[in-house]
Amino acid sequence: MAHVRRHITVLLLFAGLTALITYPQVTALGTSVPFHPDPYFAMWRLGWVAHELLGRPTQIFEANIFYPAHDTLAYSDAMLLPGLLLAPFFRAGVHPVAIYNWSLLGSIVLSGLATFALVRRLTHETPTAVAAGVIYAFAPYRFDHYMHLELQIVFWAPLALLLVHRIVEAPGVGAGLALGALVAAQGLSCLYVAIFLAMYCSVFVPALWAIEARRRTTRLAAALAVAAAVTLLALAPYASAYTRATASVGTRTPQDVRHYGASAGSYVAAPPMNRLWGSRLSSFGADE
DSSP states (O other): OHHHHHHHHHHHHHHHHHHHTTGGGGGGTTTTOSSSHHHHHHHHHHHHHHHTTTOOOGTTSSSSSSSOSSSSGGGGOHEEEHHHHHHHHHHHTTHHHHHHHHHHHHHHHHHHHHHHHHHHHHOOOOHHHHHHHHHHHOOOOHTTTTOGGGGGGGGGGHHHHHHHHHHSSSSOHHHHHHHHHHHHHHHOOHHHHHHHHHHHHHHHHHHHHHHHHHHHHHHHHHHHHHHHHHHHHHHHHHHHHHHHHHHHOOOOOHHHHHSSOOOOGGGOOOOTTTTTTTHOOOOOOOOO
């Protein structure tokens, strides 16, 4: 019971901090979205997925834009899993603005809670875990992309890392299935963060394995193989749609990558909207 009470308390803490830090968004959950075109684009994507799931699920990437082009939902992050989870609300007639705002703020809250669970398990220190959750949930980078819903749905990543630690300590097929499901969930929610997570794990998992799991090599390898298989099976159809779309519209050029990529100064930058640091640190993130 103490464990449950602790997590409820932390959940309420992060909910309160989210309402405070994103104010006045919380006062207009049914009527207002961040001032940017992307929230409307996100609402359309979620609504399209909800619409097609009960109609033509096999044609879900054939979105009603850019006719006669195909696989047009793959021209951006499709957010299939959020669309699936939110479909009942669309079907029940809840206003898309309310669905968007609850998803946006709820994702920030869940990011803090998931990070708290990860760090609490590693350190057994509640204050440390709360601090880590605050850093992950409210980092300036998150608010530089406040208008991009998919870049707020990142709570699957710390949960996946939590499963990695559990698998190293006690490898098993069940844990491998759960890890694969979490990585796939991140991919089906935000492809960008799924790629970041995969790159991180390509270094982190072998290092952790070498340090912590020398005596459990066979069982650990089996669990990780199961996780990889689940992830690949879940994301293969997704990847196929993006591969077809890439053949039509291409990819970003090296010049695009240099322009939009992070510089050394980006890691100490804050967006101009940041009331505490924006006037002091926004120039570090300026385009070169």
